[in-house]
Amino acid sequence: MRHLYLHVPFCPTICPYCDFHVVRRGPGLVERYLERLAAEAAALHAQRPGTLATLYLGGGTPSYLRDRELARLFAALPWALAPGAEVTLEANPGTLSPARLERLRTLGVNRLSLGVQSFQDPVLARLGRAHKARGALRAVEEALDAGFRVSVDLILGLPGQDVRADLETAAALGVGHVSAYTLQVEPGTPFALVGLEPDPDREAAAFALARTVLGRAGLARYEVSNFARPGEEARHNLAYWRMAEWGGLGPAASAHFYTHAGPGVAERRTNPPLPRWAAGEPPARETIGPLEHAKEGLMMGLRLREGVDLAALARRSGLADLERVLAPAIERLEAEGLLERTESQLRPSEAGLDRLHAALLPLWEALEAAYPPDGVS
Structure with a gap:
């Protein structure tokens, strides 16, 4: 850590x-x-x-x-x-x-x-x-x-x-x-x-x-x-924006750890509010699966002008064909001036930073169509 x-x-x-x-x-x-x-x-x-x-x-x-x-x-x-x-x-x-x-x-x-x-x-x-x-x-x-x-x-x-x-x-x-x-x-x-x-x-x-x-x-x-x-x-x-691991201490603090096992990619831990935390209540734990991890990786990475490495995101999430799945949406968003692509690096333009939701939504929709939450494709 x-x-x-x-x-x-x-x-x-x-x-x-x-x-x-x-x-x-x-x-x-x-x-x-x-x-x-x-x-x-x-x-x-x-x-x-x-x-x-x-x-x-x-x-x-x-x-x-x-x-x-x-x-x-x-x-x-x-x-x-x-x-x-x-x-x-x-x-x-x-x-x-x-x-x-x-x-x-x-x-x-x-x-x-x-x-x-x-x-x-x-x-x-x-x-x-x-x-x-x-x-x-x-x-x-x-x-x-x-x-x-x-x-x-x-x-x-x-x-x-x-x-x-x-x-x-x-x-x-x-x-x-x-x-x-x-x-x-x-x-x-x-x-x-x-x-x-x-x-x-x-x-x-x-x-x-x-x-x-x-x-x-x-x-x-x-x-x-x-x-x-x-x-x-x-x-x-x-x-945070690069999706590293981090620990969290104190009431309402959150943590993010990679699991490296089972169907989950990562685990999010969230501490309870002060009275329950002070009494020793443990954090709530949430497993982050491949689809959610990929969506979060895009959301966090595209907040940055440097963008997100799609090849690295595919490796972390286990979604090997992630770049192929996203390609049509990326082409449309490039044409709209919201995204820029260099090899596997996907970056927001200045307009993309201003309109992050508009840049993210088509990418999320493409992921959800290819990798339904229930695992059925």
Whole structure:
């Protein structure tokens, strides 16, 4: 196992658009979390030892943990880190300071993913963020000065947002990576309950602007929503998109392992929510068969500008004639300007990244016609 995700569910505030598994601190809750995490890490290490190439602490707000809590968390991880391993921690600007940054460096963190969302105070207030623009700028500058690789999260296409200003501010700061998303209004969130609806036209215009502004600043779009300077791509997230194996620790965390046996290609493990996870409930296990693996491989690989190696996907899935089955659909999608083909490598065009669903659907339909889920052809 070369990649590990660790979920920290605690947040100082819960944003009105958030549907992640997050909770506020409560008496003894972090203590129980850390105790259960140590036991889960030991058990997983016994099954999947190895040296980690990437470690990602997501949330929630991992930087919300106190210094001693973070020290216990890292001490609970038995895996060694490979030379040059990427260790990412998600952080909110208000939880950082020079002293905290130095502490994170001591623990081995070398990359920060900062949930900035915007550099405009009215937009931040509308999003329910606890920080202001000045605090976000300070946090980014201090993190860069402390030697971290820094990624900034931005939400684009919001009402009243000056998108160009946010993009130009992020680029001018000199960060190596920008994750640019549109607002997803998920059922059950406060935004959904008040009837907030995204504007697809405004969001499309915002993404077009992101390509232009960030591209001119040297941040190339290497994934649907991610832009990076050369060498600054998120190596942990690339493991997901390239369908590598990864482990997951913490409530609601997921893992992906190859089985190499039986009809299944891979196994997905998903931990239960915090109360059941803390009580020791094991993860749910789902077998991923050849068809689903091939569909997921296309979905994840075509998120990347580099695309997916169809020959490798055929070997992993066991669907030996996968390239032949997909050929007619690929030809149509090439003619529409959504896909590009070089030998066994299938890549999305820039338009294909923008219209990923339109590029994927014909490929999935071709797979389902050739390899019905019940195995009858």
